Each structure stands twice: as C-alpha cells, then as structure tokens.
Amino acid sequence: MALDYPQSLKYADSHEYLHLNGDMATIGITAFAIQELGDLVFVDLPEVGSTLTQGEKFGDVESVKAVGELYAPVSGEVVERNEAAIEAPDSLQADPYGQGWLLKVRCGTDPDLAHLMGADDYRAKVGG
Structure with a gap:
C-alpha cells in the first residue's frame, strides 16, 4: 500500500511531522510510523502549558507490539x-495528517x- 506524505x-x-502556520506548529506522527507500529493502544502526551525542546522526547505511542518515542521537531x-487521540489511539491510523494530529505548539515566527x-x-528515506 502506498503511503501518503503531504x-x-x-x-x-524520528517520523514526526510538522505543519507550520504562522507561529503555530501542528505536530503528529507519519503514516509510515503508524504502519510500522501496528495497532495503537496508548498515547502519552504532555499537558497544555508544557515546554518542548527541539530534539528532546515529549511523549510515547504504544502499540500491541512496540513503544515509539516522540521527539519534538521544534521548541x-x-x-x-x-484529547481524542489520547482517548482512542487507534483513531490516528484513519487520518494521521488531519484529525490524527498530536500537539499544537506556539514556536515563534522563525523556528x-x-x-x-x-x-x-x-518518502525516499522510508522507501515509500
């Protein structure tokens, strides 16, 4: 199955994606990462108000076969x-780039x- 990479x-x-809109970044995990992990059963994300540091771990996604660590693409x-992804982790598989986002982060105007x-x-990196 061909995977989509907008x-x-x-x-x-580390397979996170970022969509930048002004000083706001939407962060999620790619369709490739979700496919590799398999059926997702748990998502651990930081609380609103937390600070992310680029390159540092900010959470986890767990599947029945593995745990994937999430790393911040921006500070x-x-x-x-x-919250919907936390309550129903399997929902990420249906729409990873739309409803399947994980965090919205205020990152400034020049990250x-x-x-x-x-x-x-x-796509070349993951062979898709």
Whole structure:
C-alpha cells in the first residue's frame, strides 16, 4: 500500500511531522510510523502549558507490539493536545495528517526547521 506524505508538511528522521502556520506548529506522527507500529493502544502526551525542546522526547505511542518515542521537531509551548487521540489511539491510523494530529505548539515566527525533510526526501528515506 502506498503511503501518503503531504507536500505541505516537514518530516523528522524520528517520523514526526510538522505543519507550520504562522507561529503555530501542528505536530503528529507519519503514516509510515503508524504502519510500522501496528495497532495503537496508548498515547502519552504532555499537558497544555508544557515546554518542548527541539530534539528532546515529549511523549510515547504504544502499540500491541512496540513503544515509539516522540521527539519534538521544534521548541515551543504546548497550547493544545489532541484529547481524542489520547482517548482512542487507534483513531490516528484513519487520518494521521488531519484529525490524527498530536500537539499544537506556539514556536515563534522563525523556528529552526533546517533538520526537517520535505515530503520527497522523507518518502525516499522510508522507501515509500
């Protein structure tokens, strides 16, 4: 099955994606990561008001076969977390880039995105 990697997003080596809109970043995990993990059973995310540091762990996603650590693609303050994803982790599989987002983070107007890949580079990395 061919996986989707929207061109409007940036992708981290650790399989998080980022959508930047002004000073707000929406963070989630890629369809590839979800496929590799399998059936998701638990999502652990930081509380609203928490501070993320780029490159540092901010949470976990658990499946029946593995635990995946989540790493912040940008630094900033968590302003919203997807409670629906926490309550029903399997919902991430249906729409990872839409309703399946994890966090919304205020990251400022000029975050460092140099370490992130475009969709074509990420697709080449994961073989999709």
